Amino acid sequence: MNIFIVEDDEKLRDELTDFLEAYGYDCQSSNEFENITKVILDTCPDLVLLDVNLPYDSGYDICKQIRKESNVPIIIVTSRNTDLDELKSMNIGADDFVTKPYNTQILLARIKARIKTNSDSEIVEYKGLKFYPERSQIIYNNIIDELTKNEMRILSTLISSRGKIVSRDDLMDALWQTDEFVDDNTLTVNVNRLRKKLESLGMIDFIITKRGQGYLV
Amino acid sequence: MRIRDFLKDKIIFLSFQLFLIVYIVVLLEVFKIDRRAAVFIGFTMILIDVVALVPEYYRKNKYYSSVYRKLNSMDKKQYIYSVLDEPFFKEEEILDDIVKQTTKAMNDEISFYKLKNEEYQEYVEMWIHEVKIPIACIDLICENNNSDVTKSIEEEIKKIDNYVEQALFFARSTNIENDYKIKNIVVSKLVKKVIKKYSKPLIAKKCKINIKDLDINVYTDDKWLEFIISQIISNSLKYSDKGFSLSFSGQANNNNFILKIKDDGIGIPKEDICRVFSKGFTGLNGRKFAKSTGMGLYLCKKLCDKLYLNIEIDSQINEYTEVAIIFPKDKSVVFDD
Numbered sequence: 001m002n003i004f005i006v007e008d009d010e011k012l013r014d015e016l017t018d019f020l021e022a023y024g025y026d027c028q029s030s031n032e033f034e035n036i037t038k039v040i041l042d043t044c045p046d047l048v049l050l051d052v053n054l055p056y057d058s059g060y061d062i063c064k065q066i067r068k069e070s071n072v073p074i075i076i077v078t079s080r081n082t083d084l085d086e087l088k089s090m091n092i093g094a095d096d097f098v099t100k101p102y103n104t105q106i107l108l109a110r111i112k113a114r115i116k117t118n119s120d121s122e123i124v125e126y127k128g129l130k131f132y133p134e135r136s137q138i139i140y141n142n143i144i145d146e147l148t149k150n151e152m153r154i155l156s157t158l159i160s161s162r163g164k165i166v167s168r169d170d171l172m173d174a175l176w177q178t179d180e181f182v183d184d185n186t187l188t189v190n191v192n193r194l195r196k197k198l199e200s201l202g203m204i205d206f207i208i209t210k211r212g213q214g215y216l217v
Numbered sequence: 218m219r220i221r222d223f224l225k226d227k228i229i230f231l232s233f234q235l236f237l238i239v240y241i242v243v244l245l246e247v248f249k250i251d252r253r254a255a256v257f258i259g260f261t262m263i264l265i266d267v268v269a270l271v272p273e274y275y276r277k278n279k280y281y282s283s284v285y286r287k288l289n290s291m292d293k294k295q296y297i298y299s300v301l302d303e304p305f306f307k308e309e310e311i312l313d314d315i316v317k318q319t320t321k322a323m324n325d326e327i328s329f330y331k332l333k334n335e336e337y338q339e340y341v342e343m344w345i346h347e348v349k350i351p352i353a354c355i356d357l358i359c360e361n362n363n364s365d366v367t368k369s370i371e372e373e374i375k376k377i378d379n380y381v382e383q384a385l386f387f388a389r390s391t392n393i394e395n396d397y398k399i400k401n402i403v404v405s406k407l408v409k410k411v412i413k414k415y416s417k418p419l420i421a422k423k424c425k426i427n428i429k430d431l432d433i434n435v436y437t438d439d440k441w442l443e444f445i446i447s448q449i450i451s452n453s454l455k456y457s458d459k460g461f462s463l464s465f466s467g468q469a470n471n472n473n474f475i476l477k478i479k480d481d482g483i484g485i486p487k488e489d490i491c492r493v494f495s496k497g498f499t500g501l502n503g504r505k506f507a508k509s510t511g512m513g514l515y516l517c518k519k520l521c522d523k524l525y526l527n528i529e530i531d532s533q534i535n536e537y538t539e540v541a542i543i544f545p546k547d548k549s550v551v552f553d554d
Contacts, residue, residue, distance in 0.1 A: 012354040015361055018357075019357050053346075079346040100350060100352070101356045101378055103414055104356070104360050169417070172416075173420055177413055177416070179409050179413075184423055
């Protein structure tokens with residue numbers, strides 16, 4: 001998945017790139033804003049993150065110009081949060097509107113939602129485990145099992161940062177972003193249930209517990 | 218204008234007039250002219266005075282009482298000039314002119330401050346939008362370099378963001394024009410949005426969330442209400458220990474809907490509770506914890522007033538604090554004005 005970041009604050013752009021790349025997105029951006037629309041369209045991104053206050057054209061103008069040529073999902077990212085700004089963004093064909101500073105989990109959720117609606121559902125495969133987020137199913141050794149919403153969310157969060165430890169707080173945050181305001185105990189129960197399901201498929205120690213730090217796949 | 222006051226004003230004129238009558242009567246007496254003539258001249262002079270003064274009193278009384286009547290019935294007394302009657306006497310003309318000039322001077326002064334205020338507000342809004350960029354940047358740096366240190370920085374940054382937001386809404390709440398928009402809002406959706414916004418600090422404090430009976434629509438401004446709920450959550454975060462619980466519940470009555478936000482934190486002492494909505498009031502908790510500005514709830518109250526919502530607070534020390542936001546069911550209340 002290819003995301004084009006239009007942001008004139010260099011540091012913010014770099015950090016955003018690092019952050020999104022950590023979640024498996026490829027990011028592109030440009031430091032040149034004079035013909036930014038053409039640059040964006042040339043890279044054929046799957047999604048555009050667009051700031052509003054930019055040198056040369058404003059984000060709104062760029063959004064309009066992109067819309068003339070392409071249906072790529074556009075998320076407007078701005079620090080202005082008045083109704084007028086939101087309304088304007090929607091009127092000129094932006095798909096979503098996120099205000100700065102963004103809760104990163106919210107931003108990820110919005111990006112995911114936009115990319116999903118524009119392309120077919122993704123199948124993730126990791127260590128022989130096939131994971132269908134759309135159908136909330138996992139397949140291992142041709143055995144299918146169903147996951148609950150929470151289990152699915154936990155698994156997809158762990159897999160999307162595979163090889164890295166995910167803290168319990170971050171897992172909880174990911175669940176909270178889907179309106180499941182679980183507490184500590186519920187998370188433990190959910191993780192244990194997910195573990196049992198994976199074990200019954202023959203995947204023992206798929207989720208490793210790092211004491212005091214979190215979980216790792 | 219009372220007759221006595223009017224006559225008092227004319228005291229010099231009347232004294233001279235009296236002196237004149239006495240003088241003429243004495244003079245006629247000296248010249249041995251018939252006494253009847255003296256009486257006649259005296260009465261004629263008095264009559265002339267009366268005939269001259271009565272209409273003058275009548276007019277002046279009418280003019281000034283009308284000015285006072287209008288002034289008393291006016292909400293904004295500074296606009297008296299626009300309702301003044303056409304002046305008739307020179308004296309009224311002078312008053313008219315004075316009022317006109319002072320009104321103009323006041324209007325100039327007001328527009329000067331209005332402009333200054335607008336400029337300042339514009340600057341504050343711009344500054345807030347600018348400062349949000351480095352905040353977003355720090356937030357992302359922390360996210361990208363996940364450790365206990367950055368987690369802690371993230372929590373502090375969230376606090377800064379909250380204060381910045383307060384400043385933004387303070388600037389907006391002092392605006393003369395109300396820049397809010399009343400919309401149909403599903404309470405549960407908005408509450409969840411705010412909880413998600415505060416997910417990190419809430420999770421860090423091991424908060425237990427309960428949501429009950431919030432699937433109801435209300436008419437209000439979503440951004441303002443979001444801010445109000447944010448401030449309440451932020452307060453709960455400040456004044457609760459680890460593992461506290463935060464519950465959001467709705468209560469639909471015949472003529473209103475009540476959103477209750479309750480935590481089981483340290484509570485507010487009885488003697489402080491009636492003053493928590495006052496500007497700058499920090500109370501015992503604020504002094505004990507030394508991180509209270511006394512602005513959060515004051516702003517909540519102010520915004521609620523503008524949105525025609527009621528906000529009430531109830532607490533038991535060391536037990537709970539419950540904030541209730543009361544939405545009127547009658548839409549006309551909100552859409553009035």
